[in-house]
Amino acid sequence: MAVVAGKSSGNIIFKVLAYTLCILLAVISLFPFVIMIINSTRSTTQIQQHAVSLIPSTYFLSNMEVLLGxxxxxxxxxxxxxxxxxxxxxxxxxxxxxxxxxxxxxxxxxxxxxxxxxxxxxxxxxxxxxxxxxxxxxxxxxxxxxxxxxxxxxxxxxxxxxxxxxxxxxxxxxxxxxxxxxxxxxxxxxxxxxxxxxxxxxxxxxxxxxxxxxxxxxxxxxxxxxxxxxxxxxxxxxLNGDIYRTEFGAIYLGLFLTVLPVLVIYFLLSKHIIAGVALGGVKG
Amino acid sequence: MKTKLKGVSYAKWGYIFSIPFIVIFLLFSLYPTIYTTILGFTDCKGLNNTDWHFLDDPFANFKTILDNNSFKTSLKNTVLIWVLNFTPQITMALLLAAIFTSHRNEIKGKGFFKVVFYMPNIITAASVAILFNALFAYPVGPMNDIVVSVGEFLHKINILDEPTKPYNFLVYKVPAQLIVAFIQFLTWYGNTMIVLISGILGISPDIYEAAEIDGSNGWQTFWKITVPNLKTVLLYTLITSLVGGLNMYDIPKLFNEGGPDNATLTTSVFIYNQAFSGNYLYNRAAAASMILFVIIAVLSAILFWIMRDRDEARFEKEKKMARREAKKKEAANKWQ
CATH class of the missing domain: 1.10.3720.10 (MetI-like)
Known part of the structure; x- marks a missing residue:
């Protein structure tokens, strides 16, 4: 019985550590892109006051105007x-x-x-x-x-x-x-x-x-x-050049627009893509 | 053998179907390689110069490049950034692969985590580099926002005497190198993890079963079975990553133009800067390319040797099996 108990508590510790690691890495992986998407909807002034925010704002269109201008x-x-x-x-x-x-x-x-x-x-x-x-x-x-x-x-x-x-x-x-x-x-x-x-x-x-x-x-x-x-x-x-130096909202929006097609493809085909990586990796 | 039917030879179709590949390879791959080599021995510089001559001292460009401090720095940086990125990358990938393939402890949401971990790899590297430049902006940027908020909080609860000031990540050498290494890590650990998972799944389950019956715990199983059996896959990852690292261009170039003070100047950025900006020193850039080419060729040769070794090992195993089978049959025949 003792052995069984030891094993199950070991299992719990393993699971807690594993989930913590996975969630931490998921947050790290997603954070830059979430910030990018949210900041593309915020005005440059808002970004300058608080660059990190999880609440989207309403400046998407005005950022678009600056960007395209x-x-x-x-x-x-x-x-x-x-x-x-x-x-x-x-x-x-x-x-x-x-x-x-x-x-x-x-x-x-x-x-x-x-x-x-x-x-x-x-x-x-x-x-x-x-x-x-x-x-x-x-x-x-x-x-x-x-x-x-x-x-x-x-x-x-x-x-x-x-x-x-x-x-x-x-x-x-x-x-x-x-x-x-x-x-x-x-x-x-x-x-x-x-x-x-x-x-x-x-x-x-x-x-x-x-x-x-x-x-x-x-x-x-x-x-x-x-x-x-x-x-x-x-x-x-x-986008890194001088013309956008102070237009943070527009920079984030520009980045968002350029990665959007790839993100769409990825989320539609992620299963095949990951299977493909696995296949390619072992074979050569 | 099967391709021959009633004396008709189809061999010529093998050549015909290879023509497109061979023509394009000769024109766009082999010829540029030879041309780059030749340019390394000439005085070809200046935008779109077609009037060039061989140098009296054929190796002058190579000597200049090997003496060039920027080139030395770029080689050092490339190796340093690669080590800083690859060590945590392989550790994390191995750990995650072990977690995701554990039979005893099934993790829920594997699919979700795999999708999230792999995602940075597929996103345009140029965009990721610019994004990180914006994230680490000074004095106001997301990272500095976090630094200041945490500092303020620590100040309030009396751990820090003064609230922290924003930190200019982009003008100091070490932070810039660490950030570039981190971006590399972020974009590649998911890929490495998936490769390792498929490597682990390729190991025969019988070995694991035997270990479990023998009472091996998870830790022992990992080090004594998983890691030794993954040796080829690990070496493959190591060498492809090293070659990829030597070609690192988009991220260091766009994150901070190889700066500050050449701290993130990699060999590829160096070659680009020599050839396609400033004085258009095609000859020097060609010489640098050739040095890089030799390094990559050596690494590829090692990889090629490893991969071939594995196939041969499999062949040997098959031969042994066949021999054993034959012996068995012989034995059976004797008894009949």
Whole structure:
């Protein structure tokens, strides 16, 4: 009996500590964003008197006026970001599945070296080669052009790796064989048989490709000089500048507007996103 | 083998389907890498300069960069901020993963906590950096509001002699570094936690069952079973985090422009500042990139080696199993 009692009191202590830690971390994680949302509805004067408040105010629209009055055009940025992110997501997912298909469905001589190459370049980040990348893009005249950000996403080694891992068990060769016997061409087999079978993996990768592209700052900042072409993160980076120095309400509102699309996507798809992180982490 | 049917070879389709990847890779990845390497040995500087020559001393840029105090500071800062963020991050992630996978003590609201903990990771890093800049604003900002209120309260109950004055977090080096490290921590601990949870769930439940039968308590189970079995996942997290840390750009750049006094200048911010502002020193930036590239390549090689090792181990295990199976069959045949 004593052992049982000891165990249950240990359980209670464990639970109390665990819940305390979880709630504490949840508060820390949410606090900055809650402050951001609430302060976006408060006037600069209110923020200067008490910057922390949990009660929303009524200055949302007047903050909006200040924000938009200073050449900040979140709608333009939103559409620029949307065009770049959705096009590069489509490119990444479609062509990575195609490359994975080449690696899984066919037996060709350079298959192994090709896969090794993909593994080798898996971790090389864009920043490291940005000087040469910029010079190249400048030479072919694609600066200030969204294509310079969209086309490179056709070659996404991490996604190819993930797709290959997923495809090996999910795509039975027998189905491809029977399609061939029925007289289907290879391109048609890929588009109408292999692609639909990869839908779950493609959906997961699409979410991540979209969010990564949506959030990226380094390359867009280098390549897109025209104000017309600026993406949301570039616009955010200007919120720190002198023109908004004293307009706290407008800064918080600007930040809120820029993270809103990501937050909406996240809360709609959080289950898939977390499952995707878990899958990607173990596999590579 | 299966891809061959009645003597028809489909091998060429493997090449055809790889063409888009290969073309784009050569143009936008390999060529820029080689080009960056070459620029490191030249005198290419100035905005959009296309007229450049190789230097007489090919390694002059590399020498300059390695002697450059800002570059040294940026390397030190990168490592320091990475350590300050990774230590609490991995500790917290491991702790949470252990809590969330505990069989004896089921925690309610796991789904909710996971969603909340992962959320900062998905939010635009640029926005998070600017948000923290606003949160730590001086003299009035949310953090200073809290500092002053707590100070006043402590003063009222006679613990402090004087009410606290607002603190200018943004002009002192150590607070700035701590804040950047904290932002990194906040954005990544949820991600690491989820990776570790899936790693723990991948450990065979039989081992845990055996431990429980042997009377192992939660603490022992954690250190003797969970942690050793997570070794590969932990190393994976370590190296990806280190590479990510070396590329840290958005947060230090936007939080305080690498300041105050270069305290949060990271290698990526250094490269950006060299190449795309001021004197447009493409050659120096290229040399710095190559140094970074070598560091990352070494780290990736280590990771690659670890991952391959694991696959080989699995293969060895399968071979052993097959051999055992064969022996069993042999034994069975003997008895027949």
């Amino acid at each position: 200073k050449s900040f055009d979140p709608l333009k940025g939103f559409f620029n970001s949307l065009i770049i992110s959705s096009s590069s997501t489509i490119c990444t997912v479609y062509f990575s599945t195609m490359t994975a298909y080449a690696l899984v469905a066919y037996d060709w001589r350079l298959r192994k070296p090709f896969f090794t190459l993909i593994m080798c370049v898996l971790m090389i980040p864009a920043q490291v080669t940005s000087i040469g990348f910029y010079q190249f893009v400048y030479k072919i005249g694609l600066t200030n052009n969204f294509l310079a950000l969209i086309l490179p996403s056709i070659a996404a080694p991490t996604v190819v790796f993930f797709m290959r891992q997923y495809m090996i068990p999910a795509l039975p060769m027998e189905i491809l064989q029977s399609a061939r016997i029925d007289g289907a061409g290879e391109i048609r087999i890929f588009n109408q048989i292999a692609l639909p079978m990869m839908k779950p993996a493609m959906a997961t990768q699409a979410i991540f490709a979209f969010v990564t592209s949506w959030n990226s700052l380094f390359l867009p900042q280098i390549l897109l000089i025209d104000t017309d072409k600026h993406t949301l993160p570039i616009m955010v980076s200007q």
